Structures are given as structure tokens and as C-alpha cells.
Amino acid sequence: MSGKSMIRDLTDGPVMPQLVRFAFPLFLSNALQAVYNLVDLMVVGRYIGGAGMSAVSIGGDILHLLTFVAMGFSSAGQVIIARAVGAGRQDEIRKTIGALFSFLLSAALVIGAVCFMLRHHILRWLNTPPESLAYSLDYTVTCIFGLVFIYGYNVVSAILRGMGDSRRPFVFIAVAAVLNMILDVLFVKYLGMEVFGAALATVIGQGTSFIAALVYLFRRRDSFGFDFKPASFRVEKAAFGRLVSLGIPMAIQAAAISLSKIVLMAWINIFGVSYSALAGVFNKVNTMSAVISQSFTTAGSSMVGQNLGAARYKRVTHILLTVLCFGLAFASLASALMLLAPDFVYGLFTDDAEVLALAGVLTLPIILNFFGSATRSAAFSLINGSGRPGLNLAIAIIDGVFARIGLAALLGFSLGLSCRGFWLGDSLAGFMPFIIGGTYYLSGRWRK
16 A cells, blocks of 8 residues: 555646646557457447447447436536546545445445336337347447446545546556457357357456456555545535536436437438448447547546636636647547548448448548537536536536527428438537537636
């Protein structure tokens, strides 16, 4: 056990190198997490076909929706911890950690139990194609049982990142990614476990990552004042109140966006198993683009949080501009790849001729999403870092509900663009956070 402090000061020094040092491990972590999610789709697409891809796509969207509480409250906890670090409030850090652990692990058990009981109804509500129904059930149920590992890993990562440590979460997710890739091929190709094997590999990888991260945190408990004794997990009113006030809007935001994707998936499934499989390709490519966005959002949020806690306002502006420039540079490079080699990109996921013949409808929506992700990272760095729950709630309603579902319905149904319209609407809605965040920045209220 080491008594060395785990807290890293992000309020001094050159912004760009500091942001890159913090964001690069996050990028590697998110890339590995995205890759091991992609591996499920790629392995299943190669050895099972379109019905298996449809199942992984549907099950993945359901799982993403079920993690909305973890995503919202862990992000809130990270921001609260970062601001407490910047202001030197050690007791607030300890109480926030206890509230995070107790609340999120309890939520995982409750959500998992409810969704298991409703599993057949959920797949029916999504218009799951008959060809992929059994596979979808296997994938969804297996991932539901692993939900507690996802929630637990989000808690530990939020604690570490709030303290300025982005390297250790990368190490833990790297172990999970490598393990998942090995087990995917073993279970699906060699043991013939089909879609269930892909889901089981994912759960084992997630469980290993959580346990490793938890052990690391426990062995260094003296450095941040949380002793892991039963009394420390008691949810104190003030700490839980701070967590709820910021966590609920963030959770609603995550849920609204995930719910909009579920609605789009239900509409797309009406057009058959090939379009359902193609939706998986669209989501996974966008997941890869979100790797950069999420990495700089997480790094930017922690840096903004600490600098606001220390009243370093000019430095906040520098951080936001740096985040935006990195995002736009990546979007430009990724868009060039999609325009110059679309067949290569789509061919990474499947060799199903029917699915590949339809893939061209995805190119423009994917490029729009690249630039939407770039602008979102700067907006959310400011909004999350400043701890404004009202803005997160506004984005949840405007972006997640009205814009995504509304634009998708308008383009897909009213203008007759069908699946192409659904994907275009989803991508165009991704620019709403930048509009809201830009307005908030210009107002200057983030300084208060």
C-alpha cells in the first residue's frame, strides 16, 4: 500500500501538452473499449452472418441504454471530485466516493433484475426481426448479468479521472480488451457458442477490468482518504444531494440519446434484417469517432472543473479551444478516409453481399457525425466541467428527444428517405450541444 498522493494538479502549466497527456490514455482506453465492442460485431459478422450482426446491434443498443445511470452519475462524480480537488476539499472527495459506490452498484442490481423480467417484451417492442430473435435474446440476457461490472468500472474510473489519473483506467481496459478479443474468437469460432459466446466474452472482459481497478484503488486507499470500511459506504445527505443534482440531468441526457437510438433501431428493424445489421455498422463506426470526442470531453471536463474551482477563468477558454481544434482535425482525417475508401471501412465488419450493397447510404450520415462529435467535445467540456445540471437537462430534451427523434421522423417518414433519413436525422441532431454550449460560453455565466 502506498501513501503517495493520487491527486494531480491540472490548474497550472501549458494547456496543450497537459491536455494531451491526460487525454491520450483516455483515448487509448476508449479506443480499446470501442475495439472490443467492435470485435463482437466483426467476429459474429464473419462466422454467423447478418442475423448475428442484427442481434449484436440490437443487444448493444439495449445495453447502452441500460448504462445511462452509470454514465450520468459517474460523470457527475468525476466533475464533483475534480472541483473538490481544485478547491482542496478532501472530505468532499471521500463522501462523494462513498455515495458513488453505494448508489451505482445498487442501481445496477435493480435495473438488471427489472430488465431480465422484461427481456421478451423489450425485444418485441424493438420489432426484432424473427431471424435474429433467439440470438438477440442470448446477447441481451448475458450482458444484463454483467451490468454490475460495467457500473462498477464506471465508478472506479470516475474516481481516478476526477483526481487527474487517466493512465490507470487505460491499463485496466487494455486487459479487458485483449481478453475479450481472445475469448470472442475462442467461443464463437472454435467452440461454436455463437452470439452467446460473444456476449460471454464481453462480460468476462468487463468483470476482469472492474476487479483489477477495484483492487488498485483499495491498495492505494490511504492516498485519498477512503478506507473501504462498511461505514464509508454510508450515503451522506449532502454528498448524495450534490451527486443527484448533477447526476440526474446527466443521466437523463445519456438516457434520452440512448432512447432515441432505440427508437431509430425499432424503425429500422421494420425494413428487415439487412438494414438491422447495417444499423450495427453505423453505430460501431460512430462509436469509433466518439473515442476521440469522449477522450477530450473527459479530459477537458476534469481540467475545466479544477480550473473553475481554482478561479482560473482565462485558462478555461484556452482549454476549450484546444479541445475543439483536436476534434476538428480528427473529423477531417476520418471524413477523408470515408470518402476515399468506403468499401474498405464497411468490409471490416462483414462480407455479407446484401449488407455491403446497402452500405453506401451510411457515408454522409457518418461524416456529419464525425464533425458533430468534434463540436460536442468542446461543449460538454464546459458544461460538465462547470457542473450546470440545467444545461445537461436542456440538451437531453432538445438533442436526445426533439432533435434526434424529430429530425429522423421528418426525414425518414415525412420526406420518404426511410433508413437514410433516420441516420441523417440522428447525425444532424448531434450539433445541438455545440449550439447550446456555445451560447452558454458567450453568456459568461460559467464563471459564476
